[in-house]
Amino acid sequence: MQYTFQVQGMTCGHCERAVVHAVRQVDTDALVKVDLATGQVIVESDKSREALANAIQEEGYKVAA
Amino acid sequence: MQYTFQVQGMTCGHCERAVVHAVRQVDTDALVKVDLATGQVIVESDKSREALANAIQEEGYKVAA
Numbered sequence: 001m002q003y004t005f006q007v008q009g010m011t012c013g014h015c016e017r018a019v020v021h022a023v024r025q026v027d028t029d030a031l032v033k034v035d036l037a038t039g040q041v042i043v044e045s046d047k048s049r050e051a052l053a054n055a056i057q058e059e060g061y062k063v064a065a
Numbered sequence: 066m067q068y069t070f071q072v073q074g075m076t077c078g079h080c081e082r083a084v085v086h087a088v089r090q091v092d093t094d095a096l097v098k099v100d101l102a103t104g105q106v107i108v109e110s111d112k113s114r115e116a117l118a119n120a121i122q123e124e125g126y127k128v129a130a
């Protein structure tokens with residue numbers, strides 16, 4: 001499945017890496033693309049949207065949609 | 066010596082940790098205090114101001130003063 005998340009609070013490359021890492025903790029094989037400027041995170045994964053969103057939120061970022 | 070650096074580009078807690086880590090690479094025993102809101106970094110160290118500033122800049126942040 002491909003999911004698009006609108007993530008708030010990512011300000012820099014460290015944040016980008018933290019979000020990618022959080023997603024990969026849930027799914028090692030996930031493909032993750034982050035657009036820092038817009039806050040959009042696109043994830044290709046066979047895990048659930050909820051599990052991925054929770055991982056991002058537990059890293060300290062708000063998932064708006 | 067106590068030095069005050071005006072650092073640009075720190076946006077989040079990761080950046081704060083990256084700067085603290087960079088300083089500690091130069092001086093393990095340095096005391097480092099970062100004010101993210103103002104960009105002020107106060108370092109207590111027996112290393113030179115230049116060595117500390119270089120370490121912060123090599124981490125990707127601009128030291129303005």
